[in-house]
Amino acid sequence: MSGYLVKVLVEPRPGLLDPEGQAIERAIQELGLPEAHETSVGKLISFKLPGGSLEEVRERANWIGQKLLANPVIERFSLEVEAL
Amino acid sequence: MSGYLVKVLVEPRPGLLDPEGQAIERAIQELGLPEAHETSVGKLISFKLPGGSLEEVRERANWIGQKLLANPVIERFSLEVEAL
Numbered sequence: 001m002s003g004y005l006v007k008v009l010v011e012p013r014p015g016l017l018d019p020e021g022q023a024i025e026r027a028i029q030e031l032g033l034p035e036a037h038e039t040s041v042g043k044l045i046s047f048k049l050p051g052g053s054l055e056e057v058r059e060r061a062n063w064i065g066q067k068l069l070a071n072p073v074i075e076r077f078s079l080e081v082e083a084l
Numbered sequence: 085m086s087g088y089l090v091k092v093l094v095e096p097r098p099g100l101l102d103p104e105g106q107a108i109e110r111a112i113q114e115l116g117l118p119e120a121h122e123t124s125v126g127k128l129i130s131f132k133l134p135g136g137s138l139e140e141v142r143e144r145a146n147w148i149g150q151k152l153l154a155n156p157v158i159e160r161f162s163l164e165v166e167a168l
Contacts, residue, residue, distance in 0.1 A: 027152055028148055031148060039130070040131075043125060044126045044128045046122075060117060064112055068115055
Protein backbone atom coordinates (compact mmCIF):
# COMPACT_ATOMS: atom_id res chain seq x y z
CA MET A 1 0.00 0.00 0.00
CA SER A 2 1.51 3.30 -1.03
CA GLY A 3 -0.83 5.86 0.46
CA TYR A 4 -4.34 7.19 0.24
CA LEU A 5 -6.56 9.07 -2.15
CA VAL A 6 -8.71 11.54 -0.20
CA LYS A 7 -11.90 12.92 -1.75
CA VAL A 8 -13.75 15.78 -0.09
CA LEU A 9 -17.18 16.65 -1.49
CA VAL A 10 -18.38 20.12 -0.49
CA GLU A 11 -22.10 20.78 -1.04
CA PRO A 12 -24.56 23.54 -0.16
CA ARG A 13 -26.42 22.76 3.05
CA PRO A 14 -29.87 21.30 2.33
CA GLY A 15 -32.56 23.92 2.59
CA LEU A 16 -30.27 26.75 1.58
CA LEU A 17 -30.79 28.48 -1.74
CA ASP A 18 -28.46 27.02 -4.38
CA PRO A 19 -28.60 29.54 -7.24
CA GLU A 20 -25.97 27.71 -9.28
CA GLY A 21 -27.91 24.45 -8.97
CA GLN A 22 -31.14 26.23 -9.94
CA ALA A 23 -29.57 27.82 -13.00
CA ILE A 24 -28.15 24.48 -14.13
CA GLU A 25 -31.48 22.75 -13.52
CA ARG A 26 -33.29 25.29 -15.69
CA ALA A 27 -30.72 24.86 -18.44
CA ILE A 28 -31.03 21.04 -18.30
CA GLN A 29 -34.80 21.36 -18.49
CA GLU A 30 -34.62 23.73 -21.44
CA LEU A 31 -32.19 21.39 -23.20
CA GLY A 32 -34.94 18.82 -23.41
CA LEU A 33 -35.10 17.07 -20.04
CA PRO A 34 -38.03 18.92 -18.43
CA GLU A 35 -38.34 16.17 -15.82
CA ALA A 36 -34.90 16.80 -14.26
CA HIS A 37 -35.22 17.78 -10.59
CA GLU A 38 -33.32 18.07 -7.31
CA THR A 39 -30.25 19.38 -9.10
CA SER A 40 -27.33 20.25 -6.88
CA VAL A 41 -23.81 21.43 -7.54
CA GLY A 42 -20.90 20.57 -5.32
CA LYS A 43 -17.15 20.80 -5.43
CA LEU A 44 -15.02 17.69 -5.29
CA ILE A 45 -11.47 18.21 -4.04
CA SER A 46 -9.17 15.22 -4.23
CA PHE A 47 -5.58 14.81 -3.13
CA LYS A 48 -3.13 12.06 -2.27
CA LEU A 49 -1.38 11.46 1.03
CA PRO A 50 1.39 8.96 1.67
CA GLY A 51 1.24 6.26 4.42
CA GLY A 52 -0.18 6.44 7.90
CA SER A 53 -3.14 4.53 9.25
CA LEU A 54 -6.55 4.89 7.63
CA GLU A 55 -7.84 6.28 10.93
CA GLU A 56 -5.15 8.96 11.03
CA VAL A 57 -5.64 9.95 7.39
CA ARG A 58 -9.40 10.28 7.90
CA GLU A 59 -8.85 12.49 10.92
CA ARG A 60 -6.42 14.77 9.09
CA ALA A 61 -8.65 14.99 6.04
CA ASN A 62 -11.60 15.85 8.24
CA TRP A 63 -9.61 18.62 9.84
CA ILE A 64 -8.61 19.99 6.41
CA GLY A 65 -12.24 19.90 5.31
CA GLN A 66 -13.30 21.91 8.35
CA LYS A 67 -10.45 24.40 8.29
CA LEU A 68 -10.05 25.02 4.65
CA LEU A 69 -12.46 23.54 2.19
CA ALA A 70 -16.00 24.03 3.46
CA ASN A 71 -17.66 27.16 4.79
CA PRO A 72 -19.68 25.66 7.66
CA VAL A 73 -22.29 28.40 7.58
CA ILE A 74 -23.52 27.51 4.11
CA GLU A 75 -21.86 24.24 3.20
CA ARG A 76 -21.39 20.70 4.42
CA PHE A 77 -18.78 18.21 3.38
CA SER A 78 -18.36 14.49 3.19
CA LEU A 79 -15.18 12.46 3.03
CA GLU A 80 -14.06 9.38 1.20
CA VAL A 81 -10.63 7.86 1.80
CA GLU A 82 -9.39 5.14 -0.51
CA ALA A 83 -6.24 3.08 0.03
CA LEU A 84 -4.01 3.08 -3.07
CA MET B 85 -37.74 1.57 -9.10
CA SER B 86 -38.69 5.24 -9.16
CA GLY B 87 -36.02 6.80 -11.32
CA TYR B 88 -32.35 7.56 -11.43
CA LEU B 89 -29.79 9.73 -9.71
CA VAL B 90 -27.33 11.09 -12.26
CA LYS B 91 -23.91 12.37 -11.14
CA VAL B 92 -21.69 14.22 -13.57
CA LEU B 93 -18.12 14.94 -12.44
CA VAL B 94 -16.42 17.69 -14.44
CA GLU B 95 -12.63 17.91 -14.02
CA PRO B 96 -9.81 19.83 -15.66
CA ARG B 97 -8.15 17.81 -18.43
CA PRO B 98 -4.97 16.10 -17.22
CA GLY B 99 -1.90 18.06 -18.20
CA LEU B 100 -3.69 21.40 -18.18
CA LEU B 101 -2.84 23.98 -15.58
CA ASP B 102 -5.29 23.81 -12.66
CA PRO B 103 -4.69 27.03 -10.73
CA GLU B 104 -7.51 26.37 -8.28
CA GLY B 105 -6.11 22.92 -7.49
CA GLN B 106 -2.63 24.37 -7.09
CA ALA B 107 -3.85 27.08 -4.71
CA ILE B 108 -5.74 24.52 -2.61
CA GLU B 109 -2.74 22.21 -2.56
CA ARG B 110 -0.50 24.99 -1.26
CA ALA B 111 -3.05 25.83 1.43
CA ILE B 112 -3.34 22.17 2.50
CA GLN B 113 0.44 21.94 2.68
CA GLU B 114 0.71 25.11 4.72
CA LEU B 115 -2.02 23.85 7.05
CA GLY B 116 0.31 21.08 8.15
CA LEU B 117 0.09 18.37 5.50
CA PRO B 118 3.24 19.15 3.47
CA GLU B 119 3.04 15.69 1.89
CA ALA B 120 -0.28 16.32 0.11
CA HIS B 121 0.09 16.03 -3.68
CA GLU B 122 -1.83 15.56 -6.94
CA THR B 123 -4.61 17.85 -5.73
CA SER B 124 -7.40 18.44 -8.19
CA VAL B 125 -10.68 20.29 -8.01
CA GLY B 126 -13.74 19.26 -9.94
CA LYS B 127 -17.40 20.09 -10.00
CA LEU B 128 -20.00 17.45 -9.20
CA ILE B 129 -23.46 18.10 -10.65
CA SER B 130 -26.20 15.72 -9.59
CA PHE B 131 -29.85 15.57 -10.59
CA LYS B 132 -32.70 13.12 -10.60
CA LEU B 133 -34.61 11.79 -13.59
CA PRO B 134 -37.75 9.68 -13.49
CA GLY B 135 -38.09 6.28 -15.25
CA GLY B 136 -36.78 5.12 -18.60
CA SER B 137 -34.18 2.46 -19.19
CA LEU B 138 -30.71 2.75 -17.69
CA GLU B 139 -29.31 2.83 -21.22
CA GLU B 140 -31.54 5.73 -22.22
CA VAL B 141 -30.80 7.72 -19.07
CA ARG B 142 -27.05 7.27 -19.56
CA GLU B 143 -27.35 8.47 -23.13
CA ARG B 144 -29.33 11.57 -22.17
CA ALA B 145 -27.00 12.37 -19.28
CA ASN B 146 -24.02 12.02 -21.56
CA TRP B 147 -25.58 14.45 -24.00
CA ILE B 148 -26.27 16.95 -21.19
CA GLY B 149 -22.66 16.63 -20.02
CA GLN B 150 -21.38 17.40 -23.51
CA LYS B 151 -23.81 20.18 -24.31
CA LEU B 152 -24.01 21.98 -21.04
CA LEU B 153 -21.79 20.99 -18.20
CA ALA B 154 -18.27 20.48 -19.49
CA ASN B 155 -16.16 22.74 -21.68
CA PRO B 156 -14.46 20.12 -23.87
CA VAL B 157 -11.45 22.32 -24.61
CA ILE B 158 -10.29 22.36 -21.00
CA GLU B 159 -12.42 19.84 -19.14
CA ARG B 160 -13.48 16.20 -19.22
CA PHE B 161 -16.42 14.62 -17.50
CA SER B 162 -17.42 11.25 -16.17
CA LEU B 163 -20.89 9.90 -15.46
CA GLU B 164 -22.42 7.77 -12.79
CA VAL B 165 -26.06 6.71 -12.97
CA GLU B 166 -27.65 5.09 -9.95
CA ALA B 167 -31.10 3.49 -9.90
CA LEU B 168 -33.22 4.81 -7.02
